Amino acid sequence: MDKKTPLSEEGGDQVHANRVAIIGASGYGGLQSIRLLQNHPFFEITFLGGKRTTGEKWNDICPYLPLQNDLVIQPPHPEKISEVADFAVLSLPNGEACQLVPELLDNNVRVVDLSADFRYSSLDQWSKTYVHEAQKLNRTDSDLCSEAVYGIPEWKANSISEARLVASPGCFPTASLLPLLPFLNQGLIEQEGLIIDAKTGTSGGGRSPKEVFLLAEASESISPYGVVGHRHTSEIEQIASEVAGHEIKLQFTPHLVPMVRGLLSTVYARLRDPGLTAEDCTTVLKAIYRDKPSIEVLPVGTYPATKWVKHTNKAMLSVQVDTRTSRLILMSAIDNLVKGQAGQAIQCLNLMAGLESETGMPLYPFYP
Amino acid sequence: MDKKTPLSEEGGDQVHANRVAIIGASGYGGLQSIRLLQNHPFFEITFLGGKRTTGEKWNDICPYLPLQNDLVIQPPHPEKISEVADFAVLSLPNGEACQLVPELLDNNVRVVDLSADFRYSSLDQWSKTYVHEAQKLNRTDSDLCSEAVYGIPEWKANSISEARLVASPGCFPTASLLPLLPFLNQGLIEQEGLIIDAKTGTSGGGRSPKEVFLLAEASESISPYGVVGHRHTSEIEQIASEVAGHEIKLQFTPHLVPMVRGLLSTVYARLRDPGLTAEDCTTVLKAIYRDKPSIEVLPVGTYPATKWVKHTNKAMLSVQVDTRTSRLILMSAIDNLVKGQAGQAIQCLNLMAGLESETGMPLYPFYP
C-alpha cells in the first residue's frame, strides 16, 4: 500500500535494514504482524513463512488483507530468510521457535519471538514450566535464554534496542505487569498476597480449531481455566520478582470471556501505607508512564473497558483504593493480539531498528 | 398449559393457596417468574401487575410466552391483588416494593420480594447503602426489615417456609455466598483478606434501556464497574458475618461480561490449615450441600462454565487450592436470572407453600 522509505539511501547494510520476515503468517499473531507492518512507514514485509499454507499466495488465502508484493508462503528456512530479511517475527507454537532461532541469529537475522521459548532467562525454569515441550526437545541453548530480552518496551527499551533476540511477553503478563510493576518497584505494596484475576477473549487460544473455542461453546459463557499453576504465573512472577528485587509468589487465575479480542486484568494488592489514596496511586502510575504513548492512565473512578483499546496498542490502566481494607485494586485493559502480542512485538522491532517504539502503531479504536 | 391441581380439594384457605401475583411482569425478573410458574405443577398465575404495560394483554406483549388465561396487566393495588392471590412475587426497582409490602401483608398476601428493599435486617443499614432511594422515601418499616427472611433456601429453608416476607438475594451475593458460607461457618478460612471477583451477563442490568447495556456498547468488551463500594458488598458482608459469627469485611469487584445471562464468582480466601487439599475442601462443600438439588459440587479440576447452568436453577461450585500460597479459590456459576433471581424466588415460594424447594425448577441446560 505505502511505499517504504529506507532509513538511508547511502551504502551499508542499513539501506536494507527494514526487511521483515514473518513466520507463522496465517495464525493470529502473524496476521496482526502483517496488518501492523502493512501500514508501517519504515518496515517492509519480504518473507512469509508457514507450514499449513506453504506454497499458497498470501492474497489468495487472505483476500481482506492483501500485500502489494503478494508473497508466496514458504517453509521457514533460516538461510533463505536471511537472504531477504533483516528481522524475523516468529509467531509459532511453543517449542518451535527455539529450533529456528540459533540459525537465524547466526545468519544475522535479528529475532522477535512471540512464543514462550525465550521468555525465561533460565532454560531450567522454562523446562519446568513447559514440561510437555521440553520433553520432546533437547534444548541446550541456555546461553540464548540468558541473552534474550523480555520485550516490555516500557520497561526495557534500551536492552531491546540492542538485542539480537527479543522474547515478546504473553498477553496475561503484559496486562498484569504494566500496572503492577511500578508499585512493586517502589515498594508501595506488600509482597505477599498478590492476586491477579484475568479475563481474556477467545482469540488468545489461537487459530487452530479447538472445541472449547467454537462460537457455539464459548459464546454466552464465562469460565475459569488453568486455575492454580497456569504457565503464565511463573512468567509474571519472574518479572515481578526482578523488578521488586525479591521473590514474588502470586495467585493468577485466567478466565475465558465470550469475545474475540481483549484482555482485562484485575489485580489485588495490599498497600503498605494505608494512608495512600486512589489519587496518590494514580499519580504514581502517571509519573512512571508519562512518556509512554501506549500507556494511558485513567482518572480515578474511570475503569477501562477492553473495547476502548480494541485494535490498538494501548494499555489502559486504572487504580482504586478501598480504605476499609487497605486494598489496592489495579485494572488494566489491552487488546490481547496487539499490545498483548503482535503490537508489542512491533514496538520491539521499532526499537531494534532505532525508531520510536510507537512508530506506525494504532493508538485509537473504532468505537463501538 | 398445564392444569394445576390444588393441594387439597376440601374446604379452607388451602384450596386456593396456589394463586400467585407477579408484579413487574414485563421486566426480566417478572418474565422469568412467569416462565417458571407457567410450567409449575402447583402454582397458578392469577394476577399480573405492571406500570409501563398497564392495560395491555400479556399475550400481546409477549407472544413467545403466552398464558392460557391471557391476563391483562393491571396497576398493582394491594387490595385487588389480595382478592385473587395468596402470594405475590415483586420484581420492582429498589424503593418500590417497600411501598406495597405492608398493605399486601395486611391483606394476607405472602410476599417474595426480588428487590433489595428488605434484604437488610436493619433499616439503617439499608438507608446507608441505598442512599438515593432512602432520601426519596421515608421508610419507617424497620419491623418488617427485621421480620423479612433472607431467601437463600439452602441455608434458611425453615425460616423461609414460615415467612410472610422473603427478601430474595441478589445475583452476586447468591453466587458468592454459596461456596463461601460453608468455609466461613466451619472456620476453615481466615476472616481477613477475602476477595470476590465477580462477572455478570448484561441482563443483570435489567430491561430498562441504558446505553451501557446496548449490544453495540457491551458486546466484545469486558469492564469492571462499581469498584469499591458496590452495594452488593454490604449485602454479602451481612450474611457472611452472620454465618461466620463475627464481622467480615471483604473486597467485591463486579465485571460486565458480553453475554446475556450467567454469573461467575471467583472467590479468593486463605486457608487456616495449609494442609487442606482441594479434595478436602470439595468434601466440605459436598457434605453441606448433599441434599440440595440446586447445588452441584464439581470434581477437583473441573471448573464451572456459566453455560452449564444457563436457564437452570443450578449453582455449580468448584474448589481449587494453591499449596504454594495456602490460597483457597472458590468458583461458582449461576444463571443470574434464575438461581440469581427468579428461580431462587420460586424456590422460596415452594417452601412457603409447603412444597419441596426444587418443585418445578429446571435443573438441566440446553447445551450449547
Added chain:
Amino acid sequence: MDKKTPLSEEGGDQVHANRVAIIGASGYGGLQSIRLLQNHPFFEITFLGGKRTTGEKWNDICPYLPLQNDLVIQPPHPEKISEVADFAVLSLPNGEACQLVPELLDNNVRVVDLSADFRYSSLDQWSKTYVHEAQKLNRTDSDLCSEAVYGIPEWKANSISEARLVASPGCFPTASLLPLLPFLNQGLIEQEGLIIDAKTGTSGGGRSPKEVFLLAEASESISPYGVVGHRHTSEIEQIASEVAGHEIKLQFTPHLVPMVRGLLSTVYARLRDPGLTAEDCTTVLKAIYRDKPSIEVLPVGTYPATKWVKHTNKAMLSVQVDTRTSRLILMSAIDNLVKGQAGQAIQCLNLMAGLESETGMPLYPFYP
C-alpha cells in the same frame, strides 16, 4: 431424574418399547436428544453410542447433563443396540448412518436418522447431492431410501407413526418448508421464482472444531456460504415438488450468523391472486396448523425473532404481503438444534411410539 412408567406392566413387547439408543451422543444432535429424553415422561435412554468418546462415562464428559444410569459410551454395534433398545436415534455424519441402519432394522430396532442419508426417496438423487460420501460408499439400499419417511410431523404424522425408518429433515428445509408448503399445496403462489434467504447460528456446523466456526472467526460477522447449489436446495425442492404436485426449482442461500442457535428463513414468493392480503395469508397458515402445537402463526405485523423459539420445538411463522409488488414474504424462526434437528426427531419418536407428537417437548423459551 424422572422415573419412567412403561406403557404397560403386563406382558408383551410393549412393556419395553420405550428404550432408546442414542448414537453419536456427544455431538450436538446427540446432546439435544439426551436432554429432551432425559425429561421425557415415556422414553428411557438405555444405550449411548459414539466413536470419539467410546469407553468414557457419560457423566464424566458431560457434568452438566448427568444421566441417572450413568451409561458408558460404547461402539454402536447394531446387535448390542438391539438387545437393550427399541429405538435408535442416529446423530452421525452423512454417510455413516446408512452403514448401521439395515442391521438395526433387521434386529427390529426402529430408527430415526438425523443425517441426510435417507432424506431422498431416490438413492440416485442422494448420490448426486452427496457426491463425496457416495464415492466412498457403495450404497445399494435404494429400497430403504424409498421406504424411509421424511420426518416432518406436521405433514406426515401417519406415515411416521408406522415407519421403521424416519429421515429427520435438516434445519434449513424444516424452517423453509413449514411456511411454504401450505401455499404450494393450495396453489396460491407462482411455481417459479421462489427465493429462500436463510440465516443460521453456528451450532449448525456441528461440534467438530473447524476454523470457520471459532468464536474469533464467526463472531461479529455475517456471511453467505454455499451460494447456489447448497445441498439443502434439492432436499427442499424434493418436498416442495411433492406437495405442490409439480417440479419446483428455487433459490436457496444460507448465511452464517454470529449466534449459537437459531435459524431464520425469509421466503419470497409471488401471489397468484394479487388481491390476497397478509391477513388472508395468515388465515391460510393458521387453518393448516390449527392443531399443531409446535407451530405458532404470529399476527400480521409481528415478525419472529429466533430468540423467541430458543431451546424450544416451536416454529414461529409470520406472513407479510407487498401489494405494490404482489410479493408474499414468509418468515420462519426455529431453534436449529431442536425443531431443526433433535426436537423434530423426538416428535417422530413420539409418533412412532403411539404418543402425541409434542409429548415432553419444550415449547416455551427462557427469554431473554
Added chain:
Amino acid sequence: MDKKTPLSEEGGDQVHANRVAIIGASGYGGLQSIRLLQNHPFFEITFLGGKRTTGEKWNDICPYLPLQNDLVIQPPHPEKISEVADFAVLSLPNGEACQLVPELLDNNVRVVDLSADFRYSSLDQWSKTYVHEAQKLNRTDSDLCSEAVYGIPEWKANSISEARLVASPGCFPTASLLPLLPFLNQGLIEQEGLIIDAKTGTSGGGRSPKEVFLLAEASESISPYGVVGHRHTSEIEQIASEVAGHEIKLQFTPHLVPMVRGLLSTVYARLRDPGLTAEDCTTVLKAIYRDKPSIEVLPVGTYPATKWVKHTNKAMLSVQVDTRTSRLILMSAIDNLVKGQAGQAIQCLNLMAGLESETGMPLYPFYP
C-alpha cells in the same frame, strides 16, 4: 495527533479550508467521523456540536478517543460554526439537519449531512416517507432538496466535489446499490422482481438506548423488521430508477443481526441473458469499479464476510449465477458505520476539498 498541512500556505480562504465542525458528536456517526478525521492528513476538527453533552469536554466523555485541542461540546449555532469551520458534518436524527442546513449554507459552510433529510431530490417524496418528521416540521426547502447531491462517491464524484450540500446515503442503500447499479445501468437484469435481503448489526440503531438494541435482547437472535415499506426502500428505488433510466420497484427486507457492526446485502435479480456466467458478471463489476479503492470485487466463489470490512471503508462485492434459474445473486458487505455512514461522508468531504476520495480512509481490517 498529527500536524495538518493546509492545502496552500499562500493567502486566501483556502489556507483554512480544512476546518470541520462535527454536529452530533457523541452519537455513533459523530464518533466515527471524529475517529476518521483525527487521523486525517488534511482536515482539522475545530467544532463539536451536540445537545445531550453540551458544555462537556470531549476528552472527559470520550477518554478512549481524545482530541489534542480537547474541544468543549457546544450548541450547534450556525453562525458560531461558520466562524471556525469550512465544513460541517451533521450526524443528527432525521428532521433536525434540515433546520440547520440553510443557515450553514448562507454562512458559507459546506455541509455533509448523514441524515435522510436531503436524500430525496423531491421534498414531497421525503414528506411521504418521513411522515412523522414531516408533520412536525413545515419544510419549504424543496430547492435545497433538489440541490443536494446524493453522496455515493463511486457514482457521483464530480457533483460531490462541487456541492455545497451532500446527503450521505444510508447504510442499506449503500450496500445494496453498489453491486446493483452496474447491472441496472447496463440493462443486464430484468427491471422487475428485484429482491434485497439485508442484514445489519445493531449499531445501525444508533446510540440512544432502546430495548430492542440491548445486548440481552438482540444477542443470540436474528429477526426481520420493517418488512414491506421500510423507509430505505424508496431511497434505494430513487437511485436505482435514476441509474436504470426507468422506474424500479423492488423488495427490501432488513434483518437485525447480533453483532455490533457490519451490513450484508444479498440481492436477487434475474439475468436478461441467461448465458451470462458468474465470471462475466464479476468482470462487469471489476470494470466499473476498477479505479475505486473502496470497492473490492471478490473472485467468483469467494463470498464476503462483514468481518473482512470491519472498521474499514471497503465494500466487498461478490457475484454468483444460478444457471438453473437464470438468477443473479449479488452479495455486498460493508461496515455500516464507515462505508455505510461516516466513512462515506468523509469520502465526500475529501472530494469537496479537492482531495482523493480515499484520503485518510482505513481500507484494511484488524482480523479477526
